Amino acid sequence: MALFQEARPDVEVWYTLPALPTGLTYNGFHVIRSALQAGVVLDGVNLMTMDYGEWAAPTTGPNAQTMGYYAISSAEGAHNQLSSMYSEYGHQFGWSQLGVTPMIGVNDVLTEIFTIDDAHMLEDFARNKGLGMLSMWSIARDNPGSLGQASATASGLDLPAGSYSSIFYDYGTQNGAISYTEVAATTEVRVLVDYLGLVSLSDSGGSPISIMRSDSYWQGKIPLSRNGATVLAAARDELGRLRVLDGTGTDVYAWILDENGFYQGEEGPSDTSLQAKEVLFQIDIDGDGIIG
DSSP states (O other), X not given: OHHHHHHOTTSOOEEEEEEETTEEOHHHHHHHHHHHHTTOOOSEEEEEEOOOOTTTSOSSSTTOOOHHHXXXXXXXXXXXXXXXXXXXXXXXXXXXXXXXXXXXXXXXSTTOEEOHHHHHHHHHHHHHHTOSEEOOBOGGGOSOOSTTXXXXXXXXXXXXXXXXXHHHTTTTTSOOOOOEEEEEOSSSEEEEEETTSBEEEEETTOOOEEOEEESSSOEEEOBSEETTEXXXXXXXXXXXXXXXXXXXXXXXXXXXXXXXXXXXEEEOTTTSOHHHHHHHHTOOSSSSSOOO
């Protein structure tokens, strides 16, 4: 490949490699290292975020997550791996050098289903990070049919033809900044809402990240208000964790999020006092005019 690049320096070279939720596989990681050692200049690395296996990406049980979550986790992990590796060779690796290709609909591992909500989630992530490529496996499968099965010509879901293409089609040509409205700023972690009413957080002026859940309460990105509850404030706790205050009146819950905005758990009314929540989020919840 290095010899080819000497002869044809105008040709862009991307490697497409398998991935796990932790990033590149062992073999994929060393394929990139071998390329760098040989002097190959890679324009990008495209991750095949699919067919992980239940052992690596559980879709049932207490540790289950969505395929959108796993695709984002793969991208985050690979970016960390490649940033570190490239620095060893005196190079930088940016988000624009990374691509993500999920298998839409039902995967070959039939319990893995990349849904429309997953597509929206991944596209938002790609836009926020500025990924150099967002694709799908494959456009020929963006059709209804073969329900519950992996097929070369259908998604395995009962969706209109072009459902996934309609989400990804303008990526790269319409990557302008998403417009947000600030709805709460009681701490350094601001609560923002987009034109769809979906909530994001901005920590100390950083790039917004969506709040997402994948459980019996909610699937996908969190609207500002739902089922009588509203996101009221956000903060970082003494352990450095992202926290969100959600509820109504004094019936409030302090959610725990990971660094990608995914829900990990919560403290309810019986877990921590109202006063402790007021201090954490710097907000007067009970209306007595006092915080704490």
